[in-house]
Amino acid sequence: ATQVQGKALSYNNIADTDAALECVKEFAEPACVIVKHANPCGVAIGNSILDAYDRAYKTDPTSAFGGIIAFNRELDAETAQAIISRQFVEVIIAPSASEEALKITAAKQNVRVLTCGQWGERVPGLDFKRVNGGLLVQDRDLGMVGAEELRVVTQRQPTEQELRDALFCWKVAKFVKSNAIVYAKNNMTIGIGAGQMSRVYSAKIAGIKAADEGLEVKGSSMASDAFFPFRDGIDAAAAAGVTCVIQPGGSIRDDEVIAAADEHGIAMLFTDMRHFRH
Template sequence: MAVAANLYPAPDRHPVRRALLSVFDKTGLVDLARGLASRGVELISTGGTRAAIEAAGLPVRDVSDITGFPEIMDGRVKTLHPSVHGGLLGMRADPAHQAAMDEHGISGIDLLVVNLYPFAQTVASGADKAAIIENIDIGGPAMIRAGAKNHAYVSVLTDPSDYDGFLAAMDESKGEVDLEFRRRLAGKAYGMTAAYDAAVSSWFAGVMQDVAPARRAFAGTLASSLRYGENPHQSAAFYLDGSNRAGVATARQVQGKELSYNNINDTDAAFELVAEFDPARTAAVAIIKHANPCGVAEGGSLIEAYTRALACDPVSAFGGIVALNRKLDAQAAAEIVKVFTEVIIAPEADEEAIALVAAKKNLRLLLTGGLPDPRAPGLLVKSVAGGLLVQNRDSGTVDALDLKVVTKRSPSAQEMADLQFAFRVAKHVKSNAIVYAKDLATVGIGAGQMSRVDSARIAARKAEDAAQAAGGEVLTRGSAVASDAFFPFADGLLSAVAAGATAVIQPGGSMRDQDVIDAADEHGIAMVFTGMRHFRH
């Protein structure tokens, strides 16, 4: 076959005389069919697609007229026939192919218009297995792959957004379509079938509870091409995975500049963090810089939560991301816009708040329509040289843990509330993570250090800097402190004690746990073990 393809190279232009249309999503179908018919293209179709074209008063042949075989098995078998696939796969310039087509009465198909059964949407709807399996498309992908392979002679339309452009391309070339356009459509078609198969294989892995299938496919739909990646010399794009998890992917951008790669990454980190706080229980605000929180707080209102979050590290908050767990109101918006901010993300915003943000034309305002569930399952994927690392999302929450007091002194009610708050935040801080909290607000955060002692010291130093700038007391005194992983030695704990912490929450599990417990008892510190680690590399 490779020799034959080389002997008969793809023509620069190929006429469109015959089209096969078979679509589930009928958006734009009638307009496309009308446009094709008016340009002299013969229309062939199936089932509901044919009915829609006929209802518009357009001439169309049923595919069974071409195959000489009726649809059977509830429509499972209708296009899987040599008259269809021969028309899609036959190389018109190859005498042997043409002879076979003539011998068997097969006419070429120049345009294939197909989209697929809504498999992913059916899964998302909570349908039962039988309904999901019925929405695994067979004939559609087979035709798409056939037509795309033979793009030398066949144009394949899989996306209604390409319909108008296709008709315009035909007009530009007097009823023909050029090779570059056909090739681009073919590449898009294979991308769609690959994504479709990825969704099906992932569903089967879930049904079989196979956490490590032998082959794993991931797919996404382009949301936007980005100006660049983390740095200007890196190209980048943003893709949607179809999960509809509330966040940047579902957000409506009300105003502001185009989102950058770093904006999307940091905004996602901010919104995932603030979603840890139930809006029915409390207002919460998280301020993020470089994917790490520089201030998080709860409050009776958003403005209270924002003011307390900002106080943790007002220097780092400059140029940061602000995430809220409730509808943005005017009072909070007026305070937020006083500080240079890259993005505000919230479930909703009232009209007065939107108007206040509009005064900062470059400030991006994203409204998501909801909060992501921190307990929901999901996959995280990271590329490494030559491969992919895949893991479940960290869906552990402190509310679900069996907390164990391991010191002689138990934490007070306020200390316990601050410990849980701090551990909730530590889950979203790069390791090694240390978080000091007081009265349900962060007062010092140490992130991403090679030594846990350094993280404790940096967090304390930031608290001192914030106190000096505000002319107030250092708030780590009397605070609760969270560590994302166990203290391997007592030195990290002692650094927190030196900063003024009176209670500690950590996973436990070190060979030297008893040494750390003894050090806590010696200094009258209350300590709680969670049994769950929250590394975030």
């Protein structure tokens, strides 16, 4: 990426911008990803990037303050004005930015604008993490599933909208630190529970976030980046209003978890792959 505006990027700016960019690359439709402290706090697709930004921001306006915003289309003047008028932002990154957009963002000296050009297909690579005495190395997580690869394991089949939302929030969950839970409805996140030490608390936090912002959970889909070790996460999701769950499966208690979903009338999809971002 090339920095076209703003003051120097910090270590954390670069790390968070990379996280936001990698997430927004998952979507073919106009998309916006807002990242704070390495975790998405709002993600949406829309008819335009302005529409996507408006919807992503609504997920968690409090956390979006001082965040990183990534787009998968050119930054236009209308979207730039909406961002500058609404919030403090550290970095905006997009494939390109119009001259009019850059004139608007230039009014805020602290806003860093980066352009990265169009990207191609993802290629296999390695992820590194430093530990005392060496480096941990693993293959990059490039895994993703399509609707045809999902297994419905409950009595109820998902509706078309639930399925679309399930696939959407599964893409987002890949970029949320584990234990990761993502609630989504109508192609936007409505609650994200990130980095908790128990999966049930990530589920509870996602529900609390949605309630705090007045977002309707009833009829939404929930993604979990790894399997549910107990039924409590399903019970928490049902209490919030979730009606469809997408998760890897693979727990020794899968039968109990599926039974819980059936009790609540929830449709459950198994991906047979996990993400588990650390």
